[in-house]
Amino acid sequence: MSNAAPTATAPHAHEPGHAPDGHSHDHHDHHAPQSFFQKYLFSTDHKMIAQQYMWTGVAMALIGGFLAYAFRMQLAFPDKWIPGYGYMSSLEYNTAVTNHGTIMIFWFAMPVLIAAFGNLLIPLMIGCDDMVFPRINRLSYQIFLLSAIILISSFFVKGGGFNGAWTAYPPLSANAEYNMAGTGSTLWVLAVALEFVAFLLGGINFITTAMSARAPGMRLWDMPLVVWMIVIASILFMASVGPLIAGAVMLLFDQNFGTFFFNPERGGDPVLWQHLFWFFGHPEVYVVLLPAMGMSGDIIAVFSRKKIFAYKTLLYTVFATGIISFFVWAHHQFIAGIDPRMANIFTVTTLIISVPIAEMCFLFIATLYGGSIRLTVPMLWALSFVAEFLLGGVTGIFLGASGADIYFHDTYFVIAHFHYTFVPIAVIGFFMGFTFWFPKMYGKMLNETLGKIHFWITILGFNMIFIPLFFTGMWGDHRRIYNYSHFPELHRVALQDLRIVATVGLLIMISAQAIFLFNVIKTFRAKQENPGPNPWHSNTLDWSAPSPPPHGNFAELPTVFRGPYEYSHPERESDFWPQNEPPPGSST
Amino acid sequence: MPTTFLPQASSYAGDIDFLIGLVAVIVMGWFFAAQALFFGFIIKFRAKPGKKAMYIDGLNPLHKRWVSYPHYAVLIFDVIILVFALKVWTHVKIELPPANDTVGVVAQRWSWTFVHSGADGKLDTDDDVKTADELHVKVGDVVHFEGSSRDVLHSFSIPAFRLKQDLIPGRITTGWFKAEQTGTFDIQCVEICGIGHGMMVARVVVETPEQHTAWLATNAPAAAH
Numbered sequence: 001m002s003n004a005a006p007t008a009t010a011p012h013a014h015e016p017g018h019a020p021d022g023h024s025h026d027h028h029d030h031h032a033p034q035s036f037f038q039k040y041l042f043s044t045d046h047k048m049i050a051q052q053y054m055w056t057g058v059a060m061a062l063i064g065g066f067l068a069y070a071f072r073m074q075l076a077f078p079d080k081w082i083p084g085y086g087y088m089s090s091l092e093y094n095t096a097v098t099n100h101g102t103i104m105i106f107w108f109a110m111p112v113l114i115a116a117f118g119n120l121l122i123p124l125m126i127g128c129d130d131m132v133f134p135r136i137n138r139l140s141y142q143i144f145l146l147s148a149i150i151l152i153s154s155f156f157v158k159g160g161g162f163n164g165a166w167t168a169y170p171p172l173s174a175n176a177e178y179n180m181a182g183t184g185s186t187l188w189v190l191a192v193a194l195e196f197v198a199f200l201l202g203g204i205n206f207i208t209t210a211m212s213a214r215a216p217g218m219r220l221w222d223m224p225l226v227v228w229m230i231v232i233a234s235i236l237f238m239a240s241v242g243p244l245i246a247g248a249v250m251l252l253f254d255q256n257f258g259t260f261f262f263n264p265e266r267g268g269d270p271v272l273w274q275h276l277f278w279f280f281g282h283p284e285v286y287v288v289l290l291p292a293m294g295m296s297g298d299i300i301a302v303f304s305r306k307k308i309f310a311y312k313t314l315l316y317t318v319f320a321t322g323i324i325s326f327f328v329w330a331h332h333q334f335i336a337g338i339d340p341r342m343a344n345i346f347t348v349t350t351l352i353i354s355v356p357i358a359e360m361c362f363l364f365i366a367t368l369y370g371g372s373i374r375l376t377v378p379m380l381w382a383l384s385f386v387a388e389f390l391l392g393g394v395t396g397i398f399l400g401a402s403g404a405d406i407y408f409h410d411t412y413f414v415i416a417h418f419h420y421t422f423v424p425i426a427v428i429g430f431f432m433g434f435t436f437w438f439p440k441m442y443g444k445m446l447n448e449t450l451g452k453i454h455f456w457i458t459i460l461g462f463n464m465i466f467i468p469l470f471f472t473g474m475w476g477d478h479r480r481i482y483n484y485s486h487f488p489e490l491h492r493v494a495l496q497d498l499r500i501v502a503t504v505g506l507l508i509m510i511s512a513q514a515i516f517l518f519n520v521i522k523t524f525r526a527k528q529e530n531p532g533p534n535p536w537h538s539n540t541l542d543w544s545a546p547s548p549p550p551h552g553n554f555a556e557l558p559t560v561f562r563g564p565y566e567y568s569h570p571e572r573e574s575d576f577w578p579q580n581e582p583p584p585g586s587s588t
Numbered sequence: 589m590p591t592t593f594l595p596q597a598s599s600y601a602g603d604i605d606f607l608i609g610l611v612a613v614i615v616m617g618w619f620f621a622a623q624a625l626f627f628g629f630i631i632k633f634r635a636k637p638g639k640k641a642m643y644i645d646g647l648n649p650l651h652k653r654w655v656s657y658p659h660y661a662v663l664i665f666d667v668i669i670l671v672f673a674l675k676v677w678t679h680v681k682i683e684l685p686p687a688n689d690t691v692g693v694v695a696q697r698w699s700w701t702f703v704h705s706g707a708d709g710k711l712d713t714d715d716d717v718k719t720a721d722e723l724h725v726k727v728g729d730v731v732h733f734e735g736s737s738r739d740v741l742h743s744f745s746i747p748a749f750r751l752k753q754d755l756i757p758g759r760i761t762t763g764w765f766k767a768e769q770t771g772t773f774d775i776q777c778v779e780i781c782g783i784g785h786g787m788m789v790a791r792v793v794v795e796t797p798e799q800h801t802a803w804l805a806t807n808a809p810a811a812a813h
Contacts, residue, residue, distance in 0.1 A: 091783045165780045171757060172740040178697070178782055264758025270741060271756060304633065310646030310655065335743070336754045337761050340681040344674055351666045351673075358662045361622065362655045363646070368629040370642030375634070383630065390622055394615040401669050403607045403676025407590060407750045410743065410778040475593045476747045478778040482786040489747060489774040492593065568641040575640055 041142070044134035045551050047441070049141050050120035057111035058430070060148060064103035065510055071096040071482075072465075076496075076503035078483040091180065093482035094163035099155070101166030102188070105284070106195050107148055109426035113291040114199065114237070115144070117433050118206045118230045120441070124542035124549065125227050127215030127558040127580070132208045140201035147194035154187035162188035165480060167277060170262035170270045174254040186255050193248040196241050203234035215541065215580075217560035222579065224540050224564040225308065228315055229294030233287045236322050240283040247276035274336055278329035285421065286325045290318060292429030296382040297364065298564075299436050302538045303379035304371030305575050307565040314363045317356035324353040334405050343402045350400035357393055361386065372568070372575070376536075377451035381432030384459055385424045392420030395470070413473030416466045423462055431455075431516075436536070442523075443530045443547040450519040454512055461509025468498040468505075537576045540564045544580050590750070597773055597794065598749035599766040600680050605750070607676045614665050680750075684764055688729040692716075695735070695742035695755045698784030700775060706804060717807045721790040726800040727770050735761045743779035746792055754779055767794040 043049060066084075071093055073082040081087055088096070119137065123130055131137045155161040159181035164173035168189070176182030210223065210231045250261035251273065260266035262273050301308050308314060330338060330346040364386050373379070395417040399405050408414060438446050469477075472495050477484065484490040484499075534543040541560070545553050558580035566577035589605060596602050633641075644651055690711050692703030702723040706715030711734065725731050735744050735755040745752040746765070753763050777788035795803060 090786050094780065094783070094785070163782075169741055169779070172780065172782060175740075178740050180783065264756070270758075305635075305641040307643065307645050309644065310652060313646070313652075313655075334677075335681075335752050337756045337759065340677070343677060343681065347673055347677070348670060351670050354666060355659070355663055358618075359655065359659050362658055365622065365626050365629065366646065366651075366655050368626070368633060370644060371629070371633045372635040372639060372641035373630055373633050375630075383626075387623060387626060390619060390626075394619045397615045397669065398608065398611050401607060401611055401673035403604060403673045403680065404611055406677070406680060406752050407604050407608065407747070409752055410745075474590060476590070478745070478776060480780040480785060486787045487774055487776055487789050489594065489776075494593075568643050570643050 042138060044130070044138045046119045046123050046131045046134070046137065047549060049137050050116045051441070052141050053111040053119060053144065054116035056145060056148060057108050057116060060103050060107035063152070064100050064108055067096045067100040068506060069510060071100070072503040072506045074482060076500040078485060088482070090482040091163055092160070094480065095161045097480055098163050098165050099161050102151070102192070104422065104426060105166065106192060107151065109288040109422065110199060111144060112430045113288045113426065114230060114233060115202050117226070117291055117295065118202065120437065121542060122206055122209050122227055122230060124545060124553060125224050125540050126210060126213060126218060127541040127554065127560065128209070128213040129552040129554065129557065131205045132213055133205050136201050137205050140198045140205070143194055143201070144198035147191045147198060150187050150194065151191035154184045154191065157183040157187065159184050168251065170251065170254065170273050174251055174262050176255070182255070186252065189248050189252050189255065193245055196245055199237060200241065203238045206234045207231055215558050215560050221312065222560055222563050225297040225314070226291060226294030229290035229318060232318055232322050233290040236283045236325065237287045240280045240326065243276045244280035247273055271337060274333050275329070278332045281332065282329045283325045286321060288425050289421065292385060292425045293360065295429060295433045296385045298540070299378050299382035299432055300364065300367055301565050301567065302536050303376055304368055304373045305567040306367050306371040307567060309363050309366035311565065314360060317359045320356040321353060324349060324356070328353055331400055334402050335409050347400060347402040351397070354397060361390060361393065377446065377448055377455060378432050378436035380452065380455045381428055381435060385428045385432060388420060388424040388428065392417060392424065395420065408473065410479050411473040412469045412477040412479065415479060416469040416473055419466050439531050439535050440542060440547050440549070444523050444528045445531050445535065446523050447519050450515055454515040454519065457512035457515070458509055461505045461512060464505025464508060465502045468502045472498050539566060539576050539578050541579055544578060594748050595769055597767060597769040597771065598751065599768055601748070601750040603676050603679060607672050610672055611669055614669060681763070684732065684762070685730050687732040687764070689726065690732045690734065691723060691725065693733045693735040693744055693755070694738060695744065695777065696738035697740065697782055698788040700790040704804070706808065715808060717804060717809065719807070723775065723790065723792045724800060724803055725767055725792065725794055726797055727767050727794050730764060730766045732762060732764050735763070740781045741779045742777045742781050745776045745778045746773055747776065748773035752778060770794045770796060
């Protein structure tokens with residue numbers, strides 16, 4: 001057992017028991033009793049931090065989901081009393097949609113997809129005992145938690161929460177006279193900026209750990225897809241978030257200290273914010289998409305017992321997507337008053353980005369060919385991710401084609417489109433990762449039947465919300481309207497019926513989550529035999545650690561002999577070949 | 589299609605709808621083909637006892653072409669969409685056909701002020717007619733609008749014309765439309781602008797030349813100004 005190592009050095013993957021953090025070096029042998037705060041707030045163990053991120057994210061998703069429930073009820077039954085909420089004013093409506101968007105993207109998709117799965121999977125999958133910077137990791141979660149608390153507290157200050165839409169376009173967002181929620185807006189910007197700091201710290205850790213702490217024998221091209229994708233996502237995030245943090249600071253100054261960065265009366269420019277926001281905002285889509293895509297690929301490989309079709313090509317398409325994603329941002333601004341000639345350039349880049357994304361989808365479909373497919377619950381989620389994301393992808397073409405965007409911009413067509421990307425990413429992504437790695441995290445198996453019921457009802461509800469919204473958008477419904485009866489062309493029975501169908505879909509989707517919670521709680525309480533380290537017969541290193549992995553993860557840190565997808569190898573009896581299994585004939 | 593509930597009331601509404609239809613045919617074709625293959629594979633390759641999956645790494649060119657050929661096809665279809673998208677965009681948003689009339693569009697929280705040029709066809713003259721929440725134009729006229737905002741961002745949208753343009757405080761944003769159908773259509777603000785955003789609506793009244801002249805006459809400012 002080594003002495004406490006300095007915090008900020010890379011753990012040596014081949015030195016068993018070498019824990020990177022002072023207080024943890026004795027954990028292999030016996031657990032020192034820890035106080036609640038030590039364990040849940042000050043832990044430096046990547047798996048605990050992953051769970052902190054995950055459950056904080058899920059709790060935030062419940063708040064975001066409740067807001068969606070409230071404003072969808074208002075839309076379906078305008079100005080009626082909403083059970084559990086009350087009457088909704090137009091300002092409250094704006095607050096609800098603003099914070100629904102903010103929470104679901106920044107406090108649900110980001111912490112769950114990047115932070116939780118990144119923390120959980122990277123050290124386990126590359127075969128090391130913890131993150132390279134465990135204390136930075138801990139700080140990252142603490143800042144994130146602080147940002148969540150600030151965001152929630154903004155609902156309770158005078159004037160209520162921020163109501164200027166999650167894109168926060170000034171001058172509306174910059175001036176309390178316009179948004180009537182001065183304190184709420186300031187807290188919102190502060191929370192978002194802090195949250196970005198938290199993920200910057202997380203990103204540093206993910207990239208450094210994956211680059212420097214891989215198990216001996218693991219080349220970059222031996223890393224599972226999801227590790228690659230989280231690393232690339234972290235790079236995209238770090239490269240794109242700077243301008244937005246700068247913008248957030250300017251906005252904070254405009255709100256509170258009388259500066260005029262975005263105020264045209266004194267030489268500022270409101271459109272500048274849009275550029276800063278979307279320069280970050282578009283890569284952000286891929287920041288959360290890639291981890292979900294990676295998990296989906298890994299899970300599809302496991303349950304179709306197949307190698308990923310053209311693994312390297314798949315990664316090249318990811319690199320290409322990542323690079324091009326920095327050159328498409330102004331497609332959110334075609335009609336925002338930018339020089340219309342600029343739209344031509346961004347239409348071209350936007351359609352170009354469809355090429356690698358389409359290739360990625362083809363490679364996923366090709367991976368299924370010739371497989372031996374088992375439709376377990378995680379596999380259902382992983383497949384539904386691809387099926388649903390396809391619709392989100394192709395409907396993006398309508399919006400990227402500038403001429404058509406003139407009509408679709410800011411309609412519900414846009415809302416339906418990006419929910420067909422973000423719901424598969426965040427909701428389906430969370431469920432596929434959670435159900436797949438649940439045995440690893442907790443040493444128990446979830447009930448498959450309940451899992452399937454939950455899956456089908458959730459998917460039904462989800463499609464029932466957003467397919468009607470493509471049509472209301474096509475027929476003119478525009479966004480952030482609390483009551484359509486003020487618009488003669490939108491005050492139609494047919495449109496209202498579709499709005500009601502969408503709300504019913506949401507109620508179905510939300511109630512299905514009770515089945516999920518029941519399943520999880522039931523499994524936690526039940527006495528169950530540990531399914532062993534590798535219940536899915538997977539190849540990657542995470543499945544060679546005990547379930548749940550102890551502090552330090554591996555009894556003996558693994559050595560890697562092959563890539564992560566050697567399923568159904570023709571020369572082997574067994575249909576999988578773990579990365580750390582020594583080749584036949586070698587003496588270990 | 590937008591036409592289910594909305595007429596094609598401007599000269600370019602048909603162009604935009606055609607583009608939407610073209611994109612719909614192309615991407616929905618791809619979408620259903622991909623889904624058919626996807627679900628087909630899931631059904632065909634369900635696990636069977638004793639049958640091992642194939643071992644394909646996707647590096648063999650004979651296998652890979654199954655992905656690369658569709659990939660080239662995507663590229664070709666992208667180019668087709670691009671050509672039409674840019675054509676429509678250039679026509680609607682970049683070109684500015686010579687004007688028959690000019691109107692001023694001023695957005696403020698949460699209503700619209702329209703400035704009609706009057707008999708002389710010029711803005712900022714004595715015979716300008718200012719109205720609130722009602723814009724009057726002549727059918728068949730190429731109308732230029734000079735849009736601005738007094739406070740926050742707004743967006744000037746006439747769905748029946750397939751026209752949409754954000755208005756920014758501190759700038760004049762210019763655009764055009766040519767109404768081709770008489771009638772009354774919605775003008776909607778489609779950029780969130782605060783508590784009254786959901787009520788920020790106005791009308792555009794497209795009139796025959798005679799009706800328009802009569803309307804101007806009844807609303808003309810007093811001659812002795």
